[in-house]
Amino acid sequence: MSSASEILRQLNSLKDAKTEIDNKISLLEAQLKDINLQNAAAASNGSSSYPANGLTPDMIHRYSRHLVLPSFGVQGQANLLKSSILVVGAGGLGAPALLYFAASGVGRLGIVDHDVVELNNMHRQIIHREAYVGKPKVKSAAAACRSINSTIQVVEHEEALRTSNALEILSKYDIIVDATDNAPTRYMISDCCVVLGKPLVSGAALGLEGQLTVYNYNSGPCYRCLFPTPPPRTACQSCADGGVLGVVPGIIGCLQALEAIKIAASVGEPLSGRMLLLDALSGRIRIVKIRGRSTQCEACGENATFTQQHFCEFDYEKFTQTPLCVPPLKLNLLPSESRISSKEYSETILKKEPHVLVDVRPAHHFNIVSLPKSMNIPLSTLEASLPEISSALKKEEERGVVSGSSAQLYVVCRRGNDSQRAVQLLHKKGFTSAKDIVGGLESWTHNVDPEFPTY
Amino acid sequence: MQNPQGFGVSEETLLKMQLTLEFGGGLELLCDSKKIHNVNVEQQNGEDKLTMKDLLSWVRTNLIKERPEMFMKGDTVRPGVLVLVNDCDWELSGQLNTLLEEKDVVVFISTLHGG
Ligand SMILES: [Zn+2]
Numbered sequence: 250m251s252s253a254s255e256i257l258r259q260l261n262s263l264k265d266a267k268t269e270i271d272n273k274i275s276l277l278e279a280q281l282k283d284i285n286l287q288n289a290a291a292a293s294n295g296s297s298s299y300p301a302n303g304l305t306p307d308m309i310h311r312y313s314r315h316l317v318l319p320s321f322g323v324q325g326q327a328n329l330l331k332s333s334i335l336v337v338g339a340g341g342l343g344a345p346a347l348l349y350f351a352a353s354g355v356g357r358l359g360i361v362d363h364d365v366v367e368l369n370n371m372h373r374q375i376i377h378r379e380a381y382v383g384k385p386k387v388k389s390a391a392a393a394c395r396s397i398n399s400t401i402q403v404v405e406h407e408e409a410l411r412t413s414n415a416l417e418i419l420s421k422y423d424i425i426v427d428a429t430d431n432a433p434t435r436y437m438i439s440d441c442c443v444v445l446g447k448p449l450v451s452g453a454a455l456g457l458e459g460q461l462t463v464y465n466y467n468s469g470p471c472y473r474c475l476f477p478t479p480p481p482r483t484a485c486q487s488c489a490d491g492g493v494l495g496v497v498p499g500i501i502g503c504l505q506a507l508e509a510i511k512i513a514a515s516v517g518e519p520l521s522g523r524m525l526l527l528d529a530l531s532g533r534i535r536i537v538k539i540r541g542r543s544t545q546c547e548a549c550g551e552n553a554t555f556t557q558q559h560f561c562e563f564d565y566e567k568f569t570q571t572p573l574c575v576p577p578l579k580l581n582l583l584p585s586e587s588r589i590s591s592k593e594y595s596e597t598i599l600k601k602e603p604h605v606l607v608d609v610r611p612a613h614h615f616n617i618v619s620l621p622k623s624m625n626i627p628l629s630t631l632e633a634s635l636p637e638i639s640s641a642l643k644k645e646e647e648r649g650v651v652s653g654s655s656a657q658l659y660v661v662c663r664r665g666n667d668s669q670r671a672v673q674l675l676h677k678k679g680f681t682s683a684k685d686i687v688g689g690l691e692s693w694t695h696n697v698d699p700e701f702p703t704y
Numbered sequence: 705m706q707n708p709q710g711f712g713v714s715e716e717t718l719l720k721m722q723l724t725l726e727f728g729g730g731l732e733l734l735c736d737s738k739k740i741h742n743v744n745v746e747q748q749n750g751e752d753k754l755t756m757k758d759l760l761s762w763v764r765t766n767l768i769k770e771r772p773e774m775f776m777k778g779d780t781v782r783p784g785v786l787v788l789v790n791d792c793d794w795e796l797s798g799q800l801n802t803l804l805e806e807k808d809v810v811v812f813i814s815t816l817h818g819g
Contacts, residue, residue: 526728
């Protein structure tokens with residue numbers, strides 16, 4: 250009999266092989282379609298008996314519901330087929346946008362992302378399939394787009410967008426879609442669009458709220474016109490920390506697709522100079538009027554001297570005080586004698602040493618998963634809950650087998666930052682022996698018990 | 705909003721202006737996680753007008769329960785906060801000098817970056 254790990258190994262290698270074969274199949278299918286299309290186009294050009302704005306019979310059939318739409322029609326579809334759109338970020342916003350771009354026949358579709366698919370992305374990044382967990386998002390998203398529509402061109406940019414490559418990548422597309430997740434990248438994309446004169450469809454989502462607007466379109470405002478000064482880093486929550494309901498970025502991503510398709514097809518009124526605000530919890534969408542292009546804007550204003558050269562040299566990480574690729578923040582506030590590793594903590598449990606473990610995460614985090622016998626005192630209420638800690642320590646000392654040994658006080662959180670802040674406070678309040686568990690519960694999973702869930 | 709003479713002002717009584725204030729994009733966390741506040745704001749120093757500047761200091765004193773630096777910087781809102789008076793960017797109505805009227809709706813919304 251094979252062991253479970255052997256079966257898993259075989260499964261994984263089979264899955265890898267399957268993915269590779271699937272990729273090859275869709276690539277070959279796309280090539281075949283291309284050849285057939287070219288032949289068909291050549292044939293119809295030859296006879297030219299059915300002119301339809303260069304649309305082939307296959308195209309007429311595939312896009313027929315667009316074609317019969319009076320306000321879109323053959324001209325809208327022909328424009329779309331000739332257009333090129335770049336989606337920066339194949340995450341929660343990019344996923345539905347890319348699916349609609351592929352389905353609706355955007356001629357050339359570019360995808361920029363440097364990340365890999367993770368299981369905790371899949372509730373919202375609906376373009377990815379389980380088989381792609383651990384694989385590049387760009388590959389996954391491109392395969393999904395090709396499997397929907399093999400007649401369009403899908404271009405993979407498997408790299409992080411930086412000032413060193415942004416001009417080259419963005420310049421190849423008509424319309425840019427910002428589906429990223431951090432402030433420095435948003436400023437960078439907007440500036441790059443100003444410098445290159447490209448319209449930018451910008452969406453954002455967090456928790457149960459979403460925002461959408463079109464920048465740098467028809468002398469409308471750019472991102473900097475609206476937000477000349479970047480917000481403090483503490484005001485920029487990520488989906489990993491703040492949480493996000495999967496369907497919310499889905500809705501905003503679909504609206505981004507709509508706006509970009511309108512611009513590409515030259516139909517309707519793009520959402521420029523206006524901003525859409527979605528409050529999913531109360532079921533309200535509000536569309537507000539925002540300022541026009543600011544004459545004083547450093548990027549697009551009257552006297553702005555922002556050139557391609559400036560763009561390449563601009564330090565977006567310094568400007569927003571946020572790294573472009575957001576690595577988890579790792580504080581180091583405490584001396585090493587006030588810290589304990591997760592491994593060392595697991596030994597104190599084995600030795601049944603008297604101690605109290607305070608988990609300072611918010612209550613709704615504690616409810617997801619927690620270590621046995623830990624008490625939940627969120628950091629925000631710690632100062633008011635000191636008596637509770639004192640009495641827990643006293644109880645533990647009375648229970649202690651070895652008389653005279655005082656109970657230890659340990660503090661844990663998700664990643665080991667808040668636990669340090671908590672220990673700093675505890676030290677100030679007289680709990681001078683309090684220690685934090687380095688790396689928090691994530692370290693517990695990595696170094697002690699791989700079965701302990703991460704989120 | 706623009707016309708402070710547009711409604712009757714009695715000089716003797718302390719005037720209160722009824723406004724709807726909304727907080728979003730995470731700013732509601734600074735005021736008891738409540739998004740919509742129907743409030744009556746006294747007009748400052750017996751003056752017959754209320755500006756956004758007056759309202760901001762009123763909000764800071766009466767509604768913001770924690771981390772005021774996440775709402776204001778100096779005498780205006782912190783970078784990254786959009787202010788909308790009756791669904792219109794306050795840049796278009798004079799920012800801090802915007803004159804408010806009875807039943808105006810003022811929205812404070814923090815810009816989001818996630819996706
Ligand atoms: Zn601008």
